[in-house]
Amino acid sequence: MTLAMLAWRNLLRRPARTVLLVLGIALAVATALALLALSRSIERTTGESSLERGAELTVSQRGAADLFGGFVPASLEKAIAAVPGVAGVAGELAMFAPVDNENQFLAVGMADSSYFWPSMPLAAGRLPEKGERYVVVLGDNVAKALNKGVGQDVTIFDHSMRIVGVAGYKTAINRGVIYLRLQDLQELAFRADQVTLFYLALQPGIGAEGRDAIRNKIEALGPFSVAPTDQLFSHDRNVEVLRAVSLVISVIALTTAGISVLNVLLMAVQERTRETGIMMAIGWSDRRIVGTIMLEGVLTGLAGCAVGVPLGFFACSFFNFLPVVGRYLAFQPSFGIVAPSVAGALLLSVLGSLYPAWRAVSMTPADALRRA
């Protein structure tokens, strides 16, 4: 009979209560895991989509509260292109735009000179021709969502536009974008001569020092911020709020689970006061008694994680099917998000069992034995 076996037997004495406790912990772990996946997937998905299009650095307005709220003069393109080490510049105006007067989709206006155009993979149709007005290329997820294809029209900002192609990107964000000429989007959105950001491709072999030099030169041009593509949203207010909210909800969920452990173990310890007295009477040390109770907390925590992690994975895969979220973000739970959720749950299970354990050994054996 080991301590773990004794703890396990104690948990099985009230199977319904134990199962409910495990489910509570599992729900907390799944919630934390899904929310962490949500907040982290924004940066990861953005980085992946930029890499797929061949971008390594971004130039945006320094100090802008959020990415879509900052603007950079489109005329800056030439100055950036002249910086040694820069191989390509792609100015983009990006914003959520009403499409067919119903849905909001991410619309991206790209300059004719953008190096993204020639490398865009096409699943159907063609690219806009130089000077061709009011034509769009849809990401394949947008085409599916709108149930439209090449040759049909879509309405963007109340203006009818012809679909000339469907892009065949692989990453979630790129598949959920409507691509159009920069000039058209600037006109429709009243953003003449403005872009949201520039993407940069660098010449091969540029190391960390070379990147620093490029960044310093571009940032010297004005109030601009140069960042690697995967850090595009690192200072975005909306993403920071989302990240903070996710963290707070995760902590609340896990703390609630910890309090449940405390509550259930406290009840169990009170029910078993006399048995604790028996253990004291036969010479069990306080440490062993505390160990048994804390093991009960750890076992329920482990069981909660064992159920909660697959539940979290399932929730993440379910998010991918939600149109509003899954259109732009791909949820891929990784060890990086599983570890803090599981560690948090186990830590709080241990903390939740400390007080009941202390209560159990704070009595004299006589007091414990007297209680029925």
Add this chain to the structure above:
Amino acid sequence: MDDTTAPLVALSNVSRTYDGGSLVALSAINLAVERGAFVSIVGASGSGKSTLVHIMAGFDWPTAGRVLWQGREVVDRHSWTALRREKIGIVFQEFLLLPTLSALENVEIAMSGTGLSASTRRSRAAELLDQVGLSGRLKHLPFALSGGERQRVAIARSIANGPELLLADEPTGNLDSRSTEAVLELLFALRRRAGMTLVLVTHDEAIASLADTVVRIKDGRIVDAGRGTQEAR
């Protein structure tokens, strides 16, 4: 170093009060139990005999006076725990077995933390249950055992670590006459075989008289500490 010439356990001027002194359970008790002795403590219900045993086992602490084990005062919880694990066995009126553990596990658990391997603990527990006549009941849970059988499991548990002192608090209080006889036979036989010191709490004068020394207690005070009138079997 323990003094082997000193009494095994001695209470010096021990008092135990509750509720800030308004309730007196024991008052100025002086008692020495010699090694190998058989002492019975007899008294009416509420006289303080169980409190006395609780103090002797370190379940409770005196509000005044000292408890000495082989001449050394035992003052802290940790020391009492070690004594109960290694040198003091206890049998209760209500058996006090752990309900989720089998007879074998209830005995084995008393050896947990003594450094014995799991297999040694298990085989010794089986041996002890065999000694108390329960070799066919190893896997039975307490609820599946009769009162007498439960008490025999409790006795096997109390002697699992080869104690020097066996404290039995009304061990036959919940048993019928046949089981009472069997349990007493067992206690006396174990005492003879292992040379243990036995302190038996009872309200039954006939059982008390079997001891070498009969301590009579009333209202928390020892009123008589004379010799027994019958020879223990």
